Amino acid sequence: MSVTAAGAEAVPLGKRIRRFMSDRPLVPLVILLVLLVVALQILRPGIVNERWIANTVKFAIPLAILAGCQTMTMLTGGIDLSVSTVATMAAFIVSTQAVEHGPVIGVALALLPAVLIGLANGIGVGIFRVHPLIMTLGTSLVGIGCLQVYQRTVIATGTKVPAFLSWLGTGVTGGFPNALLLFIPVASLILFVLNRTGFGRLLYAVGDNERAARLSGVVYWKVILALYVGSSLLAGVAGLLYVGLIKAPSLSLADPLLLPSVAAAVVGGTSIFGGRGGYTGTILGALILTVLTTLLTILQMPEGARRILFGLIVLLVTAAYLRIVEDR
Numbered sequence: 001m002s003v004t005a006a007g008a009e010a011v012p013l014g015k016r017i018r019r020f021m022s023d024r025p026l027v028p029l030v031i032l033l034v035l036l037v038v039a040l041q042i043l044r045p046g047i048v049n050e051r052w053i054a055n056t057v058k059f060a061i062p063l064a065i066l067a068g069c070q071t072m073t074m075l076t077g078g079i080d081l082s083v084s085t086v087a088t089m090a091a092f093i094v095s096t097q098a099v100e101h102g103p104v105i106g107v108a109l110a111l112l113p114a115v116l117i118g119l120a121n122g123i124g125v126g127i128f129r130v131h132p133l134i135m136t137l138g139t140s141l142v143g144i145g146c147l148q149v150y151q152r153t154v155i156a157t158g159t160k161v162p163a164f165l166s167w168l169g170t171g172v173t174g175g176f177p178n179a180l181l182l183f184i185p186v187a188s189l190i191l192f193v194l195n196r197t198g199f200g201r202l203l204y205a206v207g208d209n210e211r212a213a214r215l216s217g218v219v220y221w222k223v224i225l226a227l228y229v230g231s232s233l234l235a236g237v238a239g240l241l242y243v244g245l246i247k248a249p250s251l252s253l254a255d256p257l258l259l260p261s262v263a264a265a266v267v268g269g270t271s272i273f274g275g276r277g278g279y280t281g282t283i284l285g286a287l288i289l290t291v292l293t294t295l296l297t298i299l300q301m302p303e304g305a306r307r308i309l310f311g312l313i314v315l316l317v318t319a320a321y322l323r324i325v326e327d328r
Helices: 002-009 013-023 026-043 050-075 083-101 103-126 132-153 163-170 180-196 198-208 210-215 220-246 255-267 279-298 303-325
Strands: none
Touching (some): 050 198, 050 220, 083 103, 083 132, 083 255, 103 220, 180 220, 255 279, 255 303
16 A cells, blocks of 8 residues: 555646646646736736626627537548538528518528538538538638639619627626527537437447447438538638627628638547547637737737647647547
């Protein structure tokens, strides 16, 4: 017993800390988020207040929803590069159709292209075995082209963001952003699907070992089809929320969120090779990137330098986090 105790005492403190963090992978993300907030407060005293927190959450929510799409597809070893196009299409269509047909029909019409693009992605990846990167890039380009054609047909009608989307995107009630009324159910649904349903277990199984999953009776194309349709619908919802926040629909509205959505999932611990990750870490990743963007803006760097530094920080954070998690 004394030998065991002596061995336990001999474990270096640094190794014990790393082991603790590797067993609790969300802890390093929370620590990083707190450090960024503290740095922000030091650089601009008084900025961290109730209003700033509400604004940060507002801008993090659309990113977190799109990052949820990436998390689910990355669990299968894929990626969805069409989410920003789907979000932009939903935002632009609802802003033009709600003018003539009302918000309910406008939302329904806005989500229709999301379903079609999701079906195309699912069929291409699941049945015809096109690589997800190529398939979703292709449908993204097709969607952008269709949106440009659509814009010419509605120039005369103009655009108007429905009032309820503006209320949802920018409103604050009791100090809490109204967007939480949408995000909490959406996040709860994603977490429930991934952690408590057979479909979620299938996503992990396909990403971990597709051949073994097939041999155990998994119908691969059905899983992939349902995955990409669900991902596109979530992207459409994110686009509706984002246009309510920005209040200025355009043909490139959600494009700036595409790469950060991938980064948020990776920073949150989801493996691009599939089979490992979760949505809780992705939510923290979206918050971290949002606070990091604010921090770089306050430093008043030129746009080019800010993008370079943002990319380098994401790479370093991801490498350090994956190093900790790999110790498990």
